[in-house]
Amino acid sequence: MKFLFIMILGILITSASYAKTYTANTPAWRGEWIWAPRKANAPTMTVNLREWLEARPGGWGQALVNRIMGNAIVGGISNVYWRLDDGHGNALFPFKDKKQVLQWPNWDVDFSTFDYPATAAEFADRCDMKITFWTASPHFFAAAKKRYPKLNIQKLCTVSGNEINAVELKPNKMAWKWLERQVYEFKKNFDVTGKTGSARLGITADATYRIYIDGKLIGSDGDWWRGETYDVTTLLTPGKHIIKAVVKPSRKYSGLLVNLEWRDNNKVLHRLNTGSDWICRSIKSKTWTPVAIVGYEGVGPRFRLKDVWRNPRTPNYAQKRILKMVELDNISVNASTRKSTARNATDGSHSTFWVGKGTGAKLMLNLKYPMLLNEIRIYSGCLNNHGNPSGACALKAYRLQYHDGTDWKNLIAPVKKAPNYHGETAEGYRFCHAFTPRKVQQVRLVIDRSHDTLRRNTGVVPASQMTGIVREIQLIKAFGEK
Amino acid sequence: MKKNRMFKLIMLVMILGGTVKATAANWHSDTYVIWAQKKDAPHQATVVSWSDWLVFGNAVSGKPGVRFLINTLGAAGIREVWWRTFGGGNTLYSSKVPDVTNGNYAGQGADYGKYDSLKDAVEYAHKLGIKISAWYTPLEEAHGWADNVRSRYTDLHKDMWDRNIAGMPTGAPSMYYKKYRDYKLALAKEMLYCYNIDGIVIDFERLGGPVRSDLWGYLPPMVNGFNKHYKRSGKPATNDPEWQAYRAEYVGKFMRGVKKLAEERKRPAEMTVIFPAGKDLTAHWDIARWHKEKIIDRLGLIKHGSKWAAPAPNLAEVEKQYQKSYKLPISVILYSLQGSNQEVKYCLDRAIAGGVKNIIWFETTYLYFKHRYALPTAAACPERIKLSSPEYDFSTGGKLELVAAGDWKISVAEKVIAEGKANQPYHIKVPRIASRNRLQIECTLSGNTPKAGIAIQGLIGTTQVHSNAQWISSQGQVITLAQPGIPPFLAPLDTAIAGGVK
The missing domain is CATH 2.60.120.260 (Galactose-binding domain-like)
Structure with a gap:
């Protein structure tokens, strides 16, 4: 009887562990999309979430921030003025008196339930953007200063130079004005200590890339939404290495996204992703400069990236x-x-x-x-x-x-x-x-x-x-x- | 005494403040946008493919996204929704079926493992009285091409991949395998039993990536079984009707299973099958046989116009042909991706003139972004309406808030008390009238409006006022199209102005 009980329990546990669902697009691509330094003529984006929702309804929460800020960053805009009130006496952040917070209850829109300023600030920090919050209302100003001591909050919107309302920003039509359209090289030096057990390189670029490790061509592709994976185990010997990509820009947005990971002989996982510590130069130039961040997976208009680690390719050097x-x-x-x-x-x-x-x-x-x-x-x-x-x-x-x-x-x-x-x-x-x-x-x-x-x-x-x-x-x- | 009165006054204010859930700045959850439906209007439905909305700039997310979508289509007089449950091989709702892949565009707030769009869609559609069915694409494990929203199931079960006529693996499992059919049935059961949907729509146009065709189904046991049954040898021709029916029978086993689940539910669900008109039999479906077995409750006919996803001008003729053969309720799909608004309108008008009673708009993205919502609105909603509220006691007057899709005027006891313009929210002061009376509202839509309806709420005396289906219209039964406080009736009350009084 005991044996039967243990057997049944074992079967149940085993079946439970096999009753598994999956989530698409996991693990997500890490790191950030990078591109050439931003152009000086990029405007400042102004954001009033009430105006946004009235003009382009349907988005909410993190996704809304990702879309608005993503639209900006993908086109090279890095300066944002974010309004903390809607211009009609309602707060657009969790204010102590809920009656003064913008709510559309039938729509399930309630600005006291989601912290937009904090979320937008996090995005800006990750993508190296400058975000200024503002409100002309004295009591909202005081409350915001108390709630967000580390954020840059002003009493007025003091945009100098060109500005564009987030609602009017159509990055597919405008981004070409504020992003470089030349072929660029990107590189990063890195060290490998100890023998490598396995290594894979995930990469995609908008529009076309060629990727090299230590001067050896690994591969190339021209489709940003279907990244490739290359087994580069034999290349990552102990010592110093250089990873370099040559990227041809697209007509709309441009960028490079790389996820390199390797395990050493102790199975410790090491990662190298594109980010602000990479450098770049136009192929016509000799000077290397820091890159600009132009987003990360899932933000802005360019989001339908395939699963990372699919689309395996044979590295060119291994032919x-x-x-x-x-x-x-x-x-x-x-x-x-x-x-x-x-x-x-x-x-x-x-x-x-x-x-x-x-x-x-x-x-x-x-x-x-x-x-x-x-x-x-x-x-x-x-x-x-x-x-x-x-x-x-x-x-x-x-x-x-x-x-x-x-x-x-x-x-x-x-x-x-x-x-x-x-x-x-x-x-x-x-x-x-x-x-x-x-x-x-x-x-x-x-x-x-x-x-x-x-x-x-x-x-x-x-x-x-x-x-x-x-x-x-x-x-x-x-x-x-x- | 004075303190007592003060206390009572404070309590009254608190109670009233509690019962009137909406502050002066909000629309109440019991207030609806109402209108009547034209007596001879066709029944209009639409499909909603959530993942397509992510592509088009708006990136709907969460409950606000669901309510925006349904409110907008409801305001156009559409009374039925087919809510897509799969994008390729990935779910668009939170599935718990083992081996399923829940869709995920987390950056867009669309992590379906965590957010259940179907649950919210059913809840809100039913709140408006809109019928909602789960739109299920069982033959897709990817969409269009093989690595587009591809399910993990496909990679985990290469042993069940179908074979094509060349003997090559096709890249998707075959319904020949019971395990695969059971998996698909488990998903149907989940939709039918975990959600209060009104029906299930089985789609045989979206055929996956790579696309299933008559070139598929050449698994050796299937070929051998067929040859044994029909005393033949060799590879049967792809379009041999007996061979097509033989292969389709495996999908038929799945369909029988779905029908049983739909019937045995506490509230039986309607089963609709959509397929290209004129293609009743292929290696993957056998409409005539399933009709004979009474599996199908309704047919959805697909007919493209001059281009793919262009409106077809002969929907009425197609419907008549099928009525003759099948004698079932029939819906015809009207595509609205291609063509000008005039072309779409022409096809719609021809369909209605030809007697088509059930139209499925395909789909909401194009209706919205190509500004075509005026078409279903005009087909469903009378241009002018007279509405009458329940009786109220006007002896102490009151106040109302109103928004309408057309210019309007309100009368009480045949005296106009306020009037105003379309789409602007209003505050209205209701005068004292020494009797019980009704609010009489006249409203006229402008031409080419993408929405119809009027919403009104407030207080007359001590009675709450909410526009709802209990109001009466001279044009027929009043229906609840949408809710105010949600696009396209956002009408924030903090921008409301005073309704003009004559």
């Missing part, structure tokens, strides 16, 4: 064969369809791609000067499933050609039936075509057929709409070519 690829800067790209996406096929990123439309779509690659090549690698099809291609719209039948000065000739026999979806990583699923070394300056890919089923949500589309997706095309130099 099985050392390839000498034609440098991306030595290739210019053109296409017969979707010309604006042609460059995506040679940007080093598996998240951006060229879309070939219809039979006969062409992607043309022009080298700066003739080079001896002996292999071409094509990575095609949609990139889904956190690293594993789905194969949708991968190439099925195609030709690789070179221009001999007079005409286009086949580099290899036309491919008639390339397979679809192998379930490998992004770098693993590729077509490799080796050929007798040939000196070429112009190469093109002609798509005859893709694996596109032609089925769309609205029905079947004609063959002229057939889509062939090329994520990357790499030209490999023959041995001896510089």
Whole structure:
């Protein structure tokens, strides 16, 4: 009987421990998004939460602070004036007389239940912003000074220079005015003491990054909301190291977010995240300066970051064969369809791609000067499933050609039936075509057929709409070519 | 004596101050925005996808977010909500089902493990008399593409992944596995039994990422089972109807389970199935069979217009076809993402003229951000209304607070006591009138208003006044559309002005 009881108890405990729910996006990305130093022309943002709620209703609590302050910081605004009363005699913070605190009870909005000034101040502190609180009401001023002895509280709003109301701030339309739009390098020196048991690097950037440790290229990508993870265990030997990222800005916001963590042989966890202790410089400059914080995960308009530690990638330095690829800067790209996406096929990123439309779509690659090549690698099809291609719209039948000065000739026999979806990583699923070394300056890919089923949500589309997706095309130099 | 009187006066003030929960600056929880519904108005519902709101600039969060959403759609005369319970593979409510992934955008106040949007939505929708169903997408473990709001379940159960015609793993589990069906049923049970929802809507348009299609379902035991049953060999064609029905039967097992749960609830829940019109049979659903088995209480027909999520002009014709075949209540989905307001209105008007009785707006984000709420408002709400309150004793006068979506005037005993403009809150002094009477309110909406309704509260004599469903209208039954003190009837009373008196 006792044995039976213990057995049942054991089963119950075991089942309880397996009855587990999960939370998406955990663990959260740590550290802060960083970018170049803020521009001098960024305005001061003024905040009146009552005005905000009247104009853009629906947000509340921490999320509201994150959105308002996040909108500012993502665009380079670091100066904020935050009003403690609503201009109608109501406090916008927990004031002792609740009747003088703004409440909309039917809406469940009650400023005595959430400490907005303290929350906003915490945000400002984390993101290196200057926040000034103010109220013209003498009794609110006195109460706020008593409640928040460490905050900067004034009796008047004394903004000098340009100002913008938080309600009017539309960062996707304005941020480009106050953020640098050049390619920037970011770096951090760090030490590793003792042998490393395991190490992984999580990174994303807006818009495109290349990341290096001690000068070794780890990887690159062009999609900010889907960060990558690289196993960098073998690189983190005991001693001094430098981690460096080169980031191309986006048209809207820009930034870099890195989470590096490693365990030493005693399984102690060490972390290095992007933050205010990193330095940066424009690639045109020689001077390193401190970075500016432009947010952290979940704030502002840029929040839909995928889970950290998904999307594993093979570090570039760990590729099985050392390839000498034609440098991306030595290739210019053109296409017969979707010309604006042609460059995506040679940007080093598996998240951006060229879309070939219809039979006969062409992607043309022009080298700066003739080079001896002996292999071409094509990575095609949609990139889904956190690293594993789905194969949708991968190439099925195609030709690789070179221009001999007079005409286009086949580099290899036309491919008639390339397979679809192998379930490998992004770098693993590729077509490799080796050929007798040939000196070429112009190469093109002609798509005859893709694996596109032609089925769309609205029905079947004609063959002229057939889509062939090329994520990357790499030209490999023959041995001896510089 | 004087002290006694003073004490009584203080007590009276305290008591009155306690019973009148709203201070002079607040709308009362018993006050509603009311209006009547057009006699021939179609029943209008809308879908609410909470996670989409995070993308569009507003970032709704918490109870204020839920109330803002429901109040806004209610003010437009919409009487039913389908509340999305999953964003891809992650919940949009607080689920306790083992192995589920609760959605989390903590920076946006959307940690669904901690905040239960469905609970608050049900509570508030029912307060307004709005029907609310859980909108469930059982075939999604991610949305659109495989790493977009992807569930942990998918990664934890690769052993249950489906296979496509090429024999490749598809990236999502198959309903062939009982364990997977049981998991999906547990989620349906949680929605039906832990929340007082009026119905459950099973969605067969959102098919996950990667997207489920007829190319799926080629698990060897399924193919072998099919061949054995039909005495065939080899791989059946993707669009072979018998093969489609065979695969759909595994989803049918799940559907039967949901139907049983819905029926056995204390208050049976309505079961609606939404699917693309014209596609009654695929590898994942078999509408005709489920209809025959009486699994479905209502059909929701999906019909896109010239582009995906554009309004379709032939909703009435589509509905008629299905009425002929199925003889079930039918709702048609009217998309409002694409097209101009004129185009959407054209499709709406055609649907109503063609006799469509149930319209589902898709969805609130576009109605709000593309300023299209005027369309459901015009379809549901008469432009002019005369409302009549219960009787009050006017012998000692009183005071009222009012806000309306249109210009208004109030009369008592056929004498106008105040009038005012739309959207501005008012204080109104009620004169003494030596009799019991009713408040008579006339209100006229302006053209193209995204909302209808009027809210009024106050004190006449010693009687509390609250506009609610007990008021009477010449246009028909009065309904509670929304509440004041919440957008779009925020109307803060500290900005109220005196109502003009003739």
